[in-house]
Amino acid sequence: MNIQIDFTLNGRAVSIDAPAHVTLLRLLRDYLNLTGTKEGCAIGECGACSVLLDGRVVNSCLVLAPQVSGRDVMTVEGLAPVEGAMSDLQAAFVKYGAVQCGYCTPGLVIAGEALLRDNHFPTRDEINDGIAGNLCRCTGYQQIVDAIEQTARQRAAAQVKE
Amino acid sequence: MNSFGYVRAGSIDEAVALLNTPGVNSRALAGGTDLMVAVRAGEAGSFDRVVDISTIPDLRGIAMVGSRARIGAATTFSEIMRAGLIQQHARFLADAAHSVRTMQITNMATLGGNVANAAAAADTPPVLVCLDAEAIIATPAGQQRMPVASLLRGHLKNTLPAGGLIVAFEFDPLSVDTRNTFLKLGRRNALTISRINMAATGRLQADGHIAEARLVAGACFSRPRRAREVEALLQGRLPSAALFAEAGQLLMRLMVQEVGQRWSTEYKALALAAMVEEALETVLPLPANETETVRSIGVKSVESMR
Numbered sequence: 332m333n334i335q336i337d338f339t340l341n342g343r344a345v346s347i348d349a350p351a352h353v354t355l356l357r358l359l360r361d362y363l364n365l366t367g368t369k370e371g372c373a374i375g376e377c378g379a380c381s382v383l384l385d386g387r388v389v390n391s392c393l394v395l396a397p398q399v400s401g402r403d404v405m406t407v408e409g410l411a412p413v414e415g416a417m418s419d420l421q422a423a424f425v426k427y428g429a430v431q432c433g434y435c436t437p438g439l440v441i442a443g444e445a446l447l448r449d450n451h452f453p454t455r456d457e458i459n460d461g462i463a464g465n466l467c468r469c470t471g472y473q474q475i476v477d478a479i480e481q482t483a484r485q486r487a488a489a490q491v492k493e
Numbered sequence: 494m495n496s497f498g499y500v501r502a503g504s505i506d507e508a509v510a511l512l513n514t515p516g517v518n519s520r521a522l523a524g525g526t527d528l529m530v531a532v533r534a535g536e537a538g539s540f541d542r543v544v545d546i547s548t549i550p551d552l553r554g555i556a557m558v559g560s561r562a563r564i565g566a567a568t569t570f571s572e573i574m575r576a577g578l579i580q581q582h583a584r585f586l587a588d589a590a591h592s593v594r595t596m597q598i599t600n601m602a603t604l605g606g607n608v609a610n611a612a613a614a615a616d617t618p619p620v621l622v623c624l625d626a627e628a629i630i631a632t633p634a635g636q637q638r639m640p641v642a643s644l645l646r647g648h649l650k651n652t653l654p655a656g657g658l659i660v661a662f663e664f665d666p667l668s669v670d671t672r673n674t675f676l677k678l679g680r681r682n683a684l685t686i687s688r689i690n691m692a693a694t695g696r697l698q699a700d701g702h703i704a705e706a707r708l709v710a711g712a713c714f715s716r717p718r719r720a721r722e723v724e725a726l727l728q729g730r731l732p733s734a735a736l737f738a739e740a741g742q743l744l745m746r747l748m749v750q751e752v753g754q755r756w757s758t759e760y761k762a763l764a765l766a767a768m769v770e771e772a773l774e775t776v777l778p779l780p781a782n783e784t785e786t787v788r789s790i791g792v793k794s795v796e797s798m799r
Binding site: 332334350351352354373374375376378381384387388389390392393394395397398400442445446460461463464 | 524530
């Protein structure tokens with residue numbers, strides 16, 4: 332049973348016809364060819380499929396595609412200010428060695444971004460709390476926490492200059 | 494995965510009508526954090542369509558209605574965690590929601606869904622039962638009220654009237670002199686299924702005797718219920734480490750009596766008794782000369798026994 336889904340994706344209006352029972356994750360990857368969002372466990376435990384829904388981080392594997400009708404979705408592809416570039420947080424992930432195999436990275440960047448929008452001066456404990464829904468089997472997390480912490484500092488410093 | 498349709502309800506009346514359309518097997522969808530997992534696992538049964546209730550304005554929000562606190566059924570765990578009214582009047586409900594620990598889940602999961610799904614290890618139902626909360630349920634025949642305690646029938650079983658939809662929960666806010674706590678024992682800190690969880694409230698009389706204590710253990714009995722036997726033991730007594738140990742032993746015996754010996758009982762019984770002591774020490778402060786307590790067994794040492 333197909334259904335028309337109209338929503339905002341990474342700042343652009345999208346209208347797509349898809350079966351009503353597919354998840355937002357499938358819609359992004361298989362119908363819209365945005366493969367930055369990864370499927371890990373597909374049962375809401377690993378966070379690899381994290382996206383922002385109306386600015387809040389959610390697991391796209393647990394969202395039914397038509398649920399996003401009329402709403403705003405941002406994926407890892409939408410974070411950079413211009414296409415082909417990286418956001419400050421993505422650049423910090425590279426700089427601090429927060430990427431190894433890379434599978435968890437899109438989800439962690441999204442979770443980190445959600446945290447930083449909500450809390451401009453997170454402590455390391457708050458960062459740990461903010462990424463508690465994202466599993467990484469490679470890094471041991473410290474480099475990821477470093478990248479998010481440093482991005483918070485950079486953003487705060489940029490605010491002061493303005 | 495089953496193929497099914499989707500329809501979004503704009504109001505409570507519309508949702509009830511859609512859920513009860515003759516000849517169409519409909520399933521309510523709120524946060525989806527249980528339903529979508531069950532669908533994927535092939536455990537959701539077959540249905541023709543989901544009725545999305547998550548954006549109905551009247552199902553959301555937290556407010557005082559007269560003297561009662563009211564929480565819309567589609568209010569998310571994140572909204573409960575942040576609500577000043579909950580922090581002030583029933584902080585342990587916010588703590589239970591926060592104990593899920595991952596934003597991805599708390600941003601979607603709803604209070605109504607947690608109750609309707611009725612998982613034995615669910616974190617918010619013990620708190621709602623401890624508060625003697627009532628559920629307000631919309632049915633084709635009109636609205637009715639049911640205590641949350643009688644809505645829960647056992648693991649993944651509720652007693653919702655056919656075609657009924659939980660629209661809100663109501664409870665009396667805790668008095669300012671009532672302390673409350675939520676404890677959870679799981680295999681790790683984040684995104685863990687409760688092995689045992691516990692909600693407790695306590696209030697002392699001016700002379701230090703126990704005016705009222707309430708205790709609800711989750712994931713221990715066939716369904717969360719107030720441990721009235723333990724509450725009766727505490728009523729009118731002076732808080733003491735010995736009394737709390739007795740309370741722990743009593744709840745432990747009640748659990749074994751009701752659910753029998755299982756592979757986990759040896760561990761769970763000790764942990765439950767220790768959690769009772771910890772919860773009671775929090776909500777019923779010991780007199781100053783009793784503050785150094787030696788617990789029969791600490792929760793930490795139980796953890797390390799696994």
